[in-house]
Amino acid sequence: MRNVYVIDDFRFENDNLYFSLNESPLKIQIEPAGQVLTDSDGIAFVYVVDEGDHYSYLQFPKKVWNGLVSVLETKKDPLLAKNGEMILLQNFANELEMLVFNIEGNGNYGEAFVQAVEETFSDILKKQ
Numbered sequence: 499m500r501n502v503y504v505i506d507d508f509r510f511e512n513d514n515l516y517f518s519l520n521e522s523p524l525k526i527q528i529e530p531a532g533q534v535l536t537d538s539d540g541i542a543f544v545y546v547v548d549e550g551d552h553y554s555y556l557q558f559p560k561k562v563w564n565g566l567v568s569v570l571e572t573k574k575d576p577l578l579a580k581n582g583e584m585i586l587l588q589n590f591a592n593e594l595e596m597l598v599f600n601i602e603g604n605g606n607y608g609e610a611f612v613q614a615v616e617e618t619f620s621d622i623l624k625k626q
Contacts, residue, residue: 501554502544503528508565508576515568515576516584517558528554530585534593536601538611543594545587556587563618570595570622598622 503526505517519526528547535544537557543566545556556578558566569576569591578585601607601615602623616623 500552501549502557503547503554504557504559505562505578508562510568515565515572515574516579517556517562517565517576517587518579519556526580528556528580528585530588532589532593534590534597536597536607536611538608541611541614543597545590560614560618563614566594567619567622570598570619595622 503519505519507518509516528549531546531548533546537544541560543558547554547556573591575590576587578587598615598619601612
């Protein structure tokens with residue numbers, strides 16, 4: 499069974515970006531898998547995590563994409579705040595950057611998703 503954990507907030511602290519979940523973090527045992535995917539139907543980016551016997555997803559809906567813009571501006575992997583523990587989301591910045599540039603103008607991701615990405619990441623895309 500593949501779980502989807504929705505990221506609902508982010509904050510900056512000591513020059514680091516922290517994302518947090520809308521789930522109770524006590525029950526979640528995850529390890530970063532270093533891969534970012536898209537959920538074009540859900541207008542979200544997804545980070546793959548390993549839960550031991552299966553992979554699950556951290557879903558980044560559009561409401562937290564301003565945090566993702568910061569990831570691309572700093573080229574620094576963010577952290578997930580989970581029950582006082584900080585988990586580095588390894589390879590996040592590189593994967594996200596490749597995806598954003600691949601999505602630009604690419605109708606294979608669906609018109610709504612492409613438009614949302616192009617609008618939110620417009621400053622990043624202009625630096626290309």
